[in-house]
Amino acid sequence: xxxxxxxxxxxxxxxxxxxxxxxxxxxxxxxxxxxxxxxxxxxxxxxxxxxxxxxxxxxxxxxxxxxxxxxxxxxxxxxxxxxxxxxxxxxxxxxxxxxxxxxxxxxxxxxxxx
Ligand code: 5GP
Numbered sequence: 530x531x532x533x534x535x536x537x538x539x540x541x542x543x544x545x546x547x548x549x550x551x552x553x554x555x556x557x558x559x560x561x562x563x564x565x566x567x568x569x570x571x572x573x574x575x576x577x578x579x580x581x582x583x584x585x586x587x588x589x590x591x592x593x594x595x596x597x598x599x600x601x602x603x604x605x606x607x608x609x610x611x612x613x614x615x616x617x618x619x620x621x622x623x624x625x626x627x628x629x630x631x632x633x634x635x636x637x638x639x640x641x642x643x
Contacts, residue, residue, distance in 0.1 A: 550605070567606050571602065576627045
């Protein structure tokens, strides 16, 4: 059986990280190496889907919930506007194969992020 992902270990309390919001299906943490004034990760609790392509095919309602939780977190913590990024595959920068959305928010223009 595959090793649990870092995100599963965080969810189970084995690796310390504040879970700043959650639903029955999804949880939200701050990225350990923020790339924007606000950088959150929205993560399905199930480790079943490796990336967003698998998630969209296997459980589109869960993907919609990830988007909706991202919007709420961006509203609660940074005024509501946000960029949603799913790195998909190693050459696109994916390092953890337990699907997660990066929520980048705050004043991205001022932060030099376009
Ligand atoms: P990926 O590169 O797979 O798209 O994104 C993985 C993200 O997880 C990276 O942005 C990385 O900084 C973040 N990350 C890796 N390990 C940890 C950790 O232990 N705690 C938190 N909060 N974030 C982590």
